[in-house]
Amino acid sequence: MAVIKPSLAKGTRDFSPAEMEKRNHIFNTVKSVFVKYGYREIQTPSFENLQTLTGKYGDEGDKLIFKILNSGDYLAKAPAELLEARASGPLIPYITERALRYDLTVPFARYVVMHQHELTLPFKRFQIQPVWRADRPQRGRYREFYQCDVDVVGSDSLLNEAEFVLIYHEALTKLGLRDFSIKLNNRKLLAGIAEILGKPELIVDMTVAIDKLDKIGLEGVNNELLARGFTTQDLQQLAPIIKLEGPNAAKIEQLKQVLQPSAIGLAGIGELETVLGYVEKLSAGTDLLNRFVEVDITLARGLNYYTGCIFEVKTNEVAMGSIGGGGRYDDLTGMFGLKGITGVGISFGADRIYDVLEELGLFPQSTAQSTQVLITNFDKLAELYALPLLQKLRAAGVATELYPAAAKLKKQLAYADNKSIPYVVLVGEEEIAASQFSLKDMRTGEQWKLNEAELCARLS
Incomplete structure (x- = not known):
């Protein structure tokens, strides 16, 4: 039997214990803020019916759905003419009925509809789970990644939008970020x-194009708009709007x-x-409004289902795309x-936030440490x-932890060092005879002889 060289699928990652401790630091921090604002956790399946997600x-976005x-012979029901034509698009309804979720918002909307008679409106939920996108992997962009979503349904109050600004600010500040922009x-x-340009039917084309301003620049946006049906006169009218600068109040007055x-x-x-x-x-x-919040007319997000306020968060401390x-x-x-x-609702991009932190x-430092104390093991008597x-x-x-088998002291101390365990309890013949333990501080090298009660009191 041939030996297969192990490898990861592109756009996916393994997470070591140290990495998981850091990731959980992010999850626990944002979760504590969500709970503080009255949100409760739900989970939905990793995959949905394809018709739930498409459109x-x-x-x-639909092209990026996995x-x-x-199951079984998935080509059995496919029409022969489509197979002969090698046309993958028309084949989709015949060979697949399910897909991995692209985000957490659409599954949440499905959840609300299916559980509507059980919910008290407004319903405030948060959800921290992985999502999948058939995107080209690159720095800060993966095919499998976690989203941390917080949504409220059944309330049209704009107070919800304002609280999301506060949630972003509080969570990111707790994580240690000091220079970021909450774009609105x-x-x-x-x-x-689009209406004043006389092309309301091209609203989606316009938003998809201007949402790429950071990536392709104004010239690139203009070229894309021309390709999507806008005229040179439209571009001249649109240019000063896209280039709006100054304080938020000044931008709003100009837009009026x-x-x-x-x-x-x-x-x-x-x-x-x-x-x-x-x-x-x-x-x-506080300086939250003036320092962190920015009205950005080029922010479009490119998703068809947004109908009102739009949010995007970017850090200014690291070259990275949006983190929320x-x-x-x-x-x-x-x-x-x-x-x-x-x-x-809003989402935190946990993987990008991880890279930034x-x-x-x-x-x-505490996230790099799980075990606080290692008890040595030299023989069966010491173990008991x-x-x-x-x-x-x-x-x-x-x-x-108790070291699981008798071993030399050097090996056990190396184990404690590698796991960043701060204290080691030494149990040898001398300690057993005196009904004591030796406690070693691995950071300073100090050592004390203590009885059981003294040791427990100190470590607790």
């Missing part, structure tokens, strides 16, 4: 721009002048002003037959002598 992310082949826009405002003929555009500006007003009240006495985003999606549950339920050295202490320390909440 919710736009044409570009589809799962039907509104889909109605973008619709107003530009969007005066558009009722939907003015409605979008009004919603932005309301959100910023709430944030100002909620963050009184979201928005309001009034019509999403309507796709599943439940009309009149509005929703809004790692590059900046912001993980606390140490067992009661092992359980007493664990019962007191002290993470403790």
Whole structure:
């Protein structure tokens, strides 16, 4: 039998114990903030029916959905003419009925519809689970990655949007970030721009193009807009809007002048002003609003289901894409037959946040340590002598290991060093005879002889 060289699928990763401790630091931090604001946790399956996911992310998003082949002979029901034509697109309905989830928002909308009679509205949930996208792997972008989502459905209050700004600020600050931007826009405002250009039917084409401004620059955006049906005159009218600069209040005043003929555009500006007003009240006495919040007209997110405010978060400390985003999606549950339920939510990109914290050295030292105490093991007598202490320390909440087999001291101390265990309890013939233990501080090299009660008191 041939030996297969082990390898990982592109865009996926293994996580070591040390890495998992750091990842859990991120998850636990954002979870504590979610709970503080009244959100409760749910989970949904890793895969959904394909029809649940398709049509919710736009044409570009749909192409990135990982589809799962039907079990058994998945080609048996496929028409012969399609097989002969080698046309993969038309074959999809015949060979696959399920797909890995692309995000957590659409499965959440499906959950709300299926459990609507069990929920008390407004329903506030958070969800921390992996998602999958058939994207080209690169730094900060993976095919399997975790999202940390927080959503509320059944409330049209813009206070929810304002609280999401605070949630982003509090969670990222707790993680140690000090220089980041919480960008805000509104889909109605973008619709107003398309309207004054006389091309409301091209709203999606416009938003997909201008959302790429950071990646391809203004010239690239203009070329894409021309290819999507806009004229040179449209581009001249759009350019000063895209290039808006200055404080948020100044940007909004300029947009009011530009969007005066558009009722939907003015409605979008009004919603932005309301959100910023709430944030100002909620963050009184801090620099949150002026330092961290930015109105950005180029923010589009490129997803068809956003209908109101749009969020995106970027760190300015590391060259990285967005580390969070979201928005309001009034019509999403309507796709599943439940009309009149509005929703809004945001997501934290846990994997990108991990890379940022790692590059900046912001993980606390405690996340690199699980075991606090190692008890040595030189022979069977020492092992039996140490067992009661092992359980007493664990019962007191002290993470403790007994070295599993008799070994030389050098090997056991090396084990403690490699695992960053701060304390070692030495159990030898001398300690057993005196009914004592020797406690060694691995960081300073200090050592003390203590009885069991003294040892437990010190380590607890």
